[in-house]
Amino acid sequence: MLEGSQVRLRPPTAQDAALLFEWYQDPELVAPFDRYEPDTIDTFAAGLAGAAHDPNSLYPRYAVELRATGTTVGCVGWYRAHPVLEYIDVWYLLGDPAQRGKGLGREAVQLLVTDLFRTQTVHRIGATCDVENVPSARLLERIGFRREGSLRSALFHHARWHDVYVWGVTRSEWPSPPKA
Numbered sequence: 001m002l003e004g005s006q007v008r009l010r011p012p013t014a015q016d017a018a019l020l021f022e023w024y025q026d027p028e029l030v031a032p033f034d035r036y037e038p039d040t041i042d043t044f045a046a047g048l049a050g051a052a053h054d055p056n057s058l059y060p061r062y063a064v065e066l067r068a069t070g071t072t073v074g075c076v077g078w079y080r081a082h083p084v085l086e087y088i089d090v091w092y093l094l095g096d097p098a099q100r101g102k103g104l105g106r107e108a109v110q111l112l113v114t115d116l117f118r119t120q121t122v123h124r125i126g127a128t129c130d131v132e133n134v135p136s137a138r139l140l141e142r143i144g145f146r147r148e149g150s151l152r153s154a155l156f157h158h159a160r161w162h163d164v165y166v167w168g169v170t171r172s173e174w175p176s177p178p179k180a
């Protein structure tokens with residue numbers, strides 16, 4: 001359990017599978033970060049349960065819940081993004097659009113990255129985001145990630161290829177405590 005001031009990150013349970021699966025199957029929610037998977041609820045639930053033991057898993061590793069009410073509003077994950085290079089990429093989703101723009105995503109990613117630097121040996125944590133995904137780019141910049149470059153035509157959604165920015169932060173750059 002990772003506790004912030006507004007949200008907590010907790011491992012997903014079998015009871016979370018239906019809601020998270022619904023988000024994963026909504027192309028409008030997941031297309032900007034390419035997580036559309038033609039799972040069934042059963043394969044999704046199995047993937048969710050197995051994520052903790054698989055460093056390459058793209059399934060959610062934490063549910064994001066509001067501390068005040070216990071409502072599940074999003075999920076976050078991480079994975080080994082490269083077969084040779086040693087870094088981890090993070091991803092994040094607030095499944096309920098009404099909860100966006102309140103700093104919840106920012107706090108969730110700060111909790112995740114802080115925990116990864118505490119529990120993993122990597123010295124770099126990265127993220128990629130569609131160049132058009134302004135909220136995601138702002139979030140990363142605000143918490144201390146640097147924009148390191150871009151990849152052209154690396155993401156396909158809404159019937160065309162999209163360029164993505166590559167972001168990263170190193171262990172020595174990561175602020176402790178995290179930026180307000």
Ligand SMILES: CC(C)(COP(=O)(O)OP(=O)(O)OC[C@H]1O[C@@H](n2cnc3c(N)ncnc32)[C@H](O)[C@@H]1OP(=O)(O)O)[C@@H](O)C(=O)NCCC(=O)NCCS
Nearest residue numbers: 033092093094100101102103104105106129135136138139
């Ligand atoms: C990306 C996401 C997690 C951000 O979560 P959030 O809780 O809304 O983030 P924050 O409230 O911390 O806002 C992040 C920044 O984006 C800005 N922002 C939010 N919505 C915006 C919009 N529609 N247009 C421009 N800027 C916007 C905020 O003002 C904030 O910038 P600031 O820190 O300079 O004020 C959320 O928008 C989301 O789930 N998007 C869909 C999934 C996704 O794209 N995931 C990332 C894939 S790379």
